[in-house]
Amino acid sequence: GYRARSAFKLQQLDEEVGLFGPGNTVVDLGAAPGGWLQVASERVKDNGKVVGVDLQRIRSLDKHNVETIRGDMTEEETKAKLKDIIGEQGADAVVSDMAPNMTGEYSLDHARSIYLAQQAFEVAQELLATGGDFAVKVFDGRDLADFRAEMEGSFQYVRSIRPDASRDSSSEQYLVGKRYLTAPVRSGD
Numbered sequence: 001g002y003r004a005r006s007a008f009k010l011q012q013l014d015e016e017v018g019l020f021g022p023g024n025t026v027v028d029l030g031a032a033p034g035g036w037l038q039v040a041s042e043r044v045k046d047n048g049k050v051v052g053v054d055l056q057r058i059r060s061l062d063k064h065n066v067e068t069i070r071g072d073m074t075e076e077e078t079k080a081k082l083k084d085i086i087g088e089q090g091a092d093a094v095v096s097d098m099a100p101n102m103t104g105e106y107s108l109d110h111a112r113s114i115y116l117a118q119q120a121f122e123v124a125q126e127l128l129a130t131g132g133d134f135a136v137k138v139f140d141g142r143d144l145a146d147f148r149a150e151m152e153g154s155f156q157y158v159r160s161i162r163p164d165a166s167r168d169s170s171s172e173q174y175l176v177g178k179r180y181l182t183a184p185v186r187s188g189d
């Protein structure tokens with residue numbers, strides 16, 4: 001079984017837009033307790049790699065293709081650690097299910113969600129190889145259109161998907177950027 005029901009959301013995203021393949025390197029932001037890590041680990045197979053990051057400690061999954069970091073993705077130190085692990089090849093996919101602690105105040109929760117999504121997008125821009133994919137959780141609200149427009153500048157196209165398992169939380173959806181358009185020139189390329 002999966003550690004979190006959210007695993008089914010990632011399965012559905014992957015089925016609709018194709019995020020992972022065997023041998024891929026995947027970054028999973030906001031990965032605790034590890035449902036998405038389980039799904040990604042299965043789909044990248046033995047020759048792939050999944051790196052998960054969360055504020056919370058992630059109980060070991062006992063999968064040799066999964067590595068985890070405990071850290072805050074809004075901090076440079078965590079971004080640098082992640083970059084070291086991913087290395088010069090870059091990532092094939094960056095996925096983020098990061099969510100703020102909910103206050104119940106719609107506009108505040110929205111603003112915090114977009115802030116986390118922006119952090120994830122920054123990381124994606126640093127780590128994605130050209131042609132890589134990015135999926136990020138966002139809550140509906142007034143800054144969503146601007147955020148989506150920013151993403152549209154960096155991907156071949158962007159889709160928004162509301163998985164069946166998200167129905168209970170009506171303001172939640174995922175933006176998926178397909179095929180990252182430009183990657184920084186890496187030394188040795």
Ligand code: SAM
Pocket residue numbers: 003004006007029030031032033034035036037053054055056071072073074097098099100116
């Ligand atoms: N996808 C996960 C799974 O399948 O098990 C569930 C993720 S849960 C919905 C959201 C996670 O985002 C929480 O575990 C939370 O600790 C994490 N999170 C929120 N803000 C974060 C931050 N600044 N840095 C890292 N993780 C963060």
